[in-house]
Amino acid sequence: MNLYWSDVLSPRKVCAVAKYLQSPVEYAYLDLGRGEHKTPEYLALNPNGKVPTLVDGARSLWEADAIMCHLAARCDSDLWPQDARQVDVLRWLSWELANLYPSVGALYFEYIVKPRFGLGDADPAAVKRASDDWRHLATLLDDHLHGRRWLVGDSITVADFAAAIALPYAERAHIPLQEFPAIRRWHDRLNEIDAWREPFPVLAEAS
Numbered sequence: 001m002n003l004y005w006s007d008v009l010s011p012r013k014v015c016a017v018a019k020y021l022q023s024p025v026e027y028a029y030l031d032l033g034r035g036e037h038k039t040p041e042y043l044a045l046n047p048n049g050k051v052p053t054l055v056d057g058a059r060s061l062w063e064a065d066a067i068m069c070h071l072a073a074r075c076d077s078d079l080w081p082q083d084a085r086q087v088d089v090l091r092w093l094s095w096e097l098a099n100l101y102p103s104v105g106a107l108y109f110e111y112i113v114k115p116r117f118g119l120g121d122a123d124p125a126a127v128k129r130a131s132d133d134w135r136h137l138a139t140l141l142d143d144h145l146h147g148r149r150w151l152v153g154d155s156i157t158v159a160d161f162a163a164a165i166a167l168p169y170a171e172r173a174h175i176p177l178q179e180f181p182a183i184r185r186w187h188d189r190l191n192e193i194d195a196w197r198e199p200f201p202v203l204a205e206a207s
């Protein structure tokens with residue numbers, strides 16, 4: 001399997017899961033600054049021109065959540081449970097992508113992507129909108145996590161890898177994490193996992 005990645009938000013959860021599961025993937029780094037995700041060769045694999053993409057045999061799979069589930073299913077891992085928990089995992093994956101990602105993604109873009117790629121200063125109106133949205137959604141997430149170790153059931157699933165996607169960047173992206181103690185404790189637990197703390201392959205190992 002080849003995993004096309006870059007050291008940005010969406011590939012982070014996929015790289016973390018691949019490392020956690022010790023999936024047999026060959027990592028292919030794409031330099032977004034040089035437009036390596038927009039070449040005809042890459043667009044043939046992922047017509048969205050975005051990262052990540054997983055190529056497994058004849059199959060090219062895009063969308064980070066689908067890739068996480070595929071990697072877990074491939075080795076029968078409970079990260080993508082095959083019982084009644086699965087629908088709850090799917091619920092949190094959907095919630096993250098539809099609701100949480102737009103707010104944390106906006107803060108990540110304003111504070112991390114813009115300076116990195118020379119796209120100008122953070123836009124105060126976009127920051128305020130995203131911070132307000134995050135607070136609203138984080139209240140729900142924090143309530144859910146009170147008295148729980150993980151989002152679904154008693155063990156970690158891909159839902160945790162997905163919903164926590166931006167927390168490693170909280171300080172740099174000005175995500176107001178301090179106000180949400182259950183989220184912080186959950187993220188402390190994730191930080192005990194090597195693959196979560198250090199998901200990306202060192203670039204010398206990647207092509």
Ligand SMILES: N[C@@H](CCC(=O)N[C@@H](CS)C(=O)NCC(=O)O)C(=O)O
Nearest residue numbers: 008009010049050051052063064065
């Ligand atoms: N829904 C997609 C989002 C992928 C995505 O937006 N990736 C960003 C990096 S976080 C990207 O490739 N941006 C480059 C671009 O849009 O040109 C997923 O979860 O895989």
